[in-house]
Structure formats: structure tokens, C-alpha cells
Amino acid sequence: MQGPAVFMDISLEDQAQELRKYFKSLGAEISEEKSPKGIEDDLHKIVGVCDVCFKENNEADVEAILNSIVSIMVSIPLERGENLILAFSQRLTKAPGPKLGMVALQSLWRLYNNLETNSPLRYHVYYHVIELAARVGSVGDVFKGVDQLTREFASCPPSNEQMQKLYRLLHQVLKDQNSELAAKVMIELLGTYTDENASYAREDAIKCIVTALADPNTYLLDPLLALKPVRFLERELIHDLLNIFVSEKLSSYQTFYQNHKEFVHSQGLNHELNIKKMRILTFMQMAESNPEITFDEIVTELQIEEKNVESFIIEVLKTKLVRARMDQAARTVRVSNTMHRTFGRAQWATLRDVLQAWRANVQHAHDSMKSVAAAQIEYAQQQQKA
Structure with missing residues (x-):
């Protein structure tokens, strides 16, 4: 996705007038003359008809026009520019077709990146960026994850309600493209709620x-x-x-x-997929307490045919949730390590014991090294005296 806006050499006023003439030539209801109220009023008029440029067949021309509008927009004070920003963003989200949609997305992304990082308007533009990116299949270009989102708005955090709205949109557009990321977004959304609400x-x-x-x-x-x-x-x-x-x-x-x-x-929910996941989860639970599992136990507990046991174990190992090896001759699976499905008091106690044992081993190694070093020093001193 491209970044900064491209600025033209002519003045903003002359640039606005050229845009007026261009849109007039396309049949837009707009005067060619500059507004006596100044550049901001010119911009309001231009934004009001900017979607007329989508009639053009030349994508490069459309991109140049939209970039010109963005150049003016980020060059003037926008203390009262929320309606202007929203109107422009909304019109760009309606760009027809994937090619013009991508052109509009690039221009909207330029606008977003050229707004001050402490501007509350960035949230509104970003929301429409996601809407448009979803339509042209480019969400991955503008959204990398919840951590990136936090950094994007660090200087001017949106309200809780605004973030909830954005998370809902992200979940909606991601659920069919990246279910794992969609789940993370939804967890972030739920984390915005308090005991009160x-x-x-x-x-x-x-x-x-x-x-x-x-x-x-x-x-x-x-x-x-x-x-x-x-x-x-x-x-x-x-x-x-x-x-x-x-x-x-x-x-x-x-x-x-x-x-x-x-x-x-x-x-x-898909019942067959649920069965597949529950078989893996059940095997994980079996592996937690039993380092050696027989094929017969797998057949009985997971209700699969014996001829499918080996392919099932391979699927489990692919998840990297369980480390194990099969012994086909003995018809067993020997487990070396497994993730815990739940992490409660018992798991914390086990982790504490492991860490305490590790600390004791480190201390023992440290004491042994000190003893070796002391012995070497003593030996060296004896050699010097001799």
C-alpha cells in the first residue's frame, strides 16, 4: 500500500479550480469558479461530486484526481473538518469494481497516513479503509493484528464505543478470510467490556x-x-x-x-469438524496423564477405525500440540510432551515444581563451578610455591 500524498506545484486555490473544471466537464453539478468563501468551501463542493470521476475508464487519471483532492485536504486546517473527511471517505468506499476500488483504497490510505497522529479523524478514515479493503480483498495490507492497531491509535485513542465498532467490523471481514485473527479480534472486543456492561x-x-x-x-x-x-x-x-x-x-x-x-x-457449526477437533482434544487429555497410549485405547476412546489410527496420530503431530512417536510393532503411541487443554491450579503447581527444580539445578551447577575454580586457584598457588 502506497504512503504519502503527492503534492502539485500550483497553489491550492488554482488546484481546486482545476478540479472544479474537471468535474464540470464530467457533468457534475458544480461551478468552475472559485468560491468566495475560500479553499475550504471549494473543497466541500469538490468532495460533494468527487465520485463522478469513477465514470472515467483510465485508472491512472482517477488516481491523480483523488490524490489531488487528498493533497488539498491535508494542506489546510481541519479543526472543523470531520464532516468533510467522512463525506470523502464514504464516497470512496463506493468506488465501483475491484480496480477502481483499489485506486480509491490507495488514496484513502494516503489520506489516513497524512493526517496528524493525534487527530481523532484518523479513526474515521481507518474505519472506512477497512470497509473498502474488505471489498477489494486487501484487508491484510492495512491490518496486521491487534498490536499494530494499538500502535496506530496510541497518540489519540478512540473511545471504547468506537473501538468496539471497529473490532466488530474487523471480525466480520476476517471471519471467512483468517479465522484465527478474527478470533483474536473478537477476544479484544470482549475485553473492552467491564463488569458494569x-x-x-x-x-x-x-x-x-x-x-x-x-x-x-x-x-x-x-x-x-x-x-x-x-x-x-x-x-x-x-x-x-x-x-x-x-x-x-x-x-x-x-x-x-x-x-x-x-x-x-x-x-x-459443522458437526464433522467438531468431531475432528474433539478427537484431537480428547487425545491431548489422554496424553496428559498417560505417556503410553495403545492403539486399542485410541480406537475405543476416539471411536475411529483401527486402520485410521496412524493417519490420525500424524494429524495430531502436525498441530504441534503433542510430541510423540508411534511404535507400530507394539501398537502404541509414546508421548514425550503435550500442551494442557486447561491451565488451572494443578498446572501452576507443576510449573512451580519444574521451575524450582530448574533453579536448584542451576544453583548446583554454579556451586560446582565455584568449587572447580577454587581448586584450580589452589593448585596454581601450590605450583608457584614449589
């Missing part, structure tokens, strides 16, 4: 859960249970389903599905 986030919380469950790359779902809006869903079916994916086995999901088929499908 978490009860109003029901729809967002449900979307967050469904997105995470449907994402084929998301397996560790325990953190969702700590989100305030999710806690307000307790005793609802969607919360029960989340709990199954967090800590239960395949059999629990199958029972839930038999009792609530319509609910699962109404959420847009």
Missing part, C-alpha cells in the same frame, strides 16, 4: 465462542471462560458447548449433539 455483550460473546470453536487452528479455549461477557452466558447451551471443548471428551460432545442438533447447526 458485560451483560450487554451477549451477541459478541456468542460470536467469539462460535468463531473459536469453528477455527481449525484453535484448540486452547480455556481463556475464553475468563472473559466477563462469556461468564454471563453460564447455564446457556453455548456456554455448555464451550465447556465441552475446554475440558470434556468426545463422548460428551456426542451426547450434547444428540440432544441439541438444531442448536449446533443454528450456530453455523
Whole structure:
């Protein structure tokens, strides 16, 4: 995505008049004469008809015109320019077709990058940038992740309501393109709610859960249970389903599905994909307490045919959630390490024991090195005396 605006050598007033003449020639209802009220009024008039340029067949000409408007826009004081910025952004989001849409996106992105970093108008432009980028398939060019978003608005943070609106838009445009990133965005959205207003986030919380469950790359779902809006869903079916994916086995999901088929499908969830994920999660849970798992146990617990056991284990290893090796002769899987599905008090206690053992080993190694060094010094002193 291109950056700074390209500035023309002629004065802003003359540049505005050239734009007036150009739009007039395309049939726009605008006078060719400069406004007696000054350049800001000229700009209002120009923005009001700027989308007429989309009639042009030449993309380079459209880009030059839009860049000229951007050059004027960022060169004048815009203390009262919110309506002007919004009008221009909204018209550009309606650029027809992917090619002109990309041209409009590049011009809108220039406008965004040429506004002062402490300008509250940047939020409004960025929102429309995302709308337009989604339409032309270029969201990845302007949105890299939630950390980048935080940096973008560090100098002038939008209001909580504005960020919620932006997160909802991002989730909407990302859910079919990048489900993992969409889930992260939704978690950020839920994090904007407090104890006082978490009860109003029901729809967002449900979307967050469904997105995470449907994402084929998301397996560790325990953190969702700590989100305030999710806690307000307790005793609802969607919360029960989340709990199954967090800590239960395949059999629990199958029972839930038999009792609530319509609910699962109404959420847009795919039963077969749910089964696939629950098999992997169940295997992880088996691996936590059993370093050696037989093929028979896998067949029984995961309800798969024995001929599919090896291909299943390969799929599990691809996720990198479990480290293991198969012994086909012994018909076993030997687990060396596995991620925990939940991280509660027991896991913290285990981590504490590991860290304490590590610290003791480091201290022992340090003491041993000191002893070796002292022995070498003593030996050297004895040699000198001899």
C-alpha cells in the first residue's frame, strides 16, 4: 500500500479550480469558479461530486484526481473538518469494481497516513479503509493484528464505543478470510467490556465462542471462560458447548449433539469438524496423564477405525500440540510432551515444581563451578610455591 500524498506545484486555490473544471466537464453539478468563501468551501463542493470521476475508464487519471483532492485536504486546517473527511471517505468506499476500488483504497490510505497522529479523524478514515479493503480483498495490507492497531491509535485513542465498532467490523471481514485473527479480534472486543456492561455483550460473546470453536487452528479455549461477557452466558447451551471443548471428551460432545442438533447447526457449526477437533482434544487429555497410549485405547476412546489410527496420530503431530512417536510393532503411541487443554491450579503447581527444580539445578551447577575454580586457584598457588 502506497504512503504519502503527492503534492502539485500550483497553489491550492488554482488546484481546486482545476478540479472544479474537471468535474464540470464530467457533468457534475458544480461551478468552475472559485468560491468566495475560500479553499475550504471549494473543497466541500469538490468532495460533494468527487465520485463522478469513477465514470472515467483510465485508472491512472482517477488516481491523480483523488490524490489531488487528498493533497488539498491535508494542506489546510481541519479543526472543523470531520464532516468533510467522512463525506470523502464514504464516497470512496463506493468506488465501483475491484480496480477502481483499489485506486480509491490507495488514496484513502494516503489520506489516513497524512493526517496528524493525534487527530481523532484518523479513526474515521481507518474505519472506512477497512470497509473498502474488505471489498477489494486487501484487508491484510492495512491490518496486521491487534498490536499494530494499538500502535496506530496510541497518540489519540478512540473511545471504547468506537473501538468496539471497529473490532466488530474487523471480525466480520476476517471471519471467512483468517479465522484465527478474527478470533483474536473478537477476544479484544470482549475485553473492552467491564463488569458494569458485560451483560450487554451477549451477541459478541456468542460470536467469539462460535468463531473459536469453528477455527481449525484453535484448540486452547480455556481463556475464553475468563472473559466477563462469556461468564454471563453460564447455564446457556453455548456456554455448555464451550465447556465441552475446554475440558470434556468426545463422548460428551456426542451426547450434547444428540440432544441439541438444531442448536449446533443454528450456530453455523459443522458437526464433522467438531468431531475432528474433539478427537484431537480428547487425545491431548489422554496424553496428559498417560505417556503410553495403545492403539486399542485410541480406537475405543476416539471411536475411529483401527486402520485410521496412524493417519490420525500424524494429524495430531502436525498441530504441534503433542510430541510423540508411534511404535507400530507394539501398537502404541509414546508421548514425550503435550500442551494442557486447561491451565488451572494443578498446572501452576507443576510449573512451580519444574521451575524450582530448574533453579536448584542451576544453583548446583554454579556451586560446582565455584568449587572447580577454587581448586584450580589452589593448585596454581601450590605450583608457584614449589
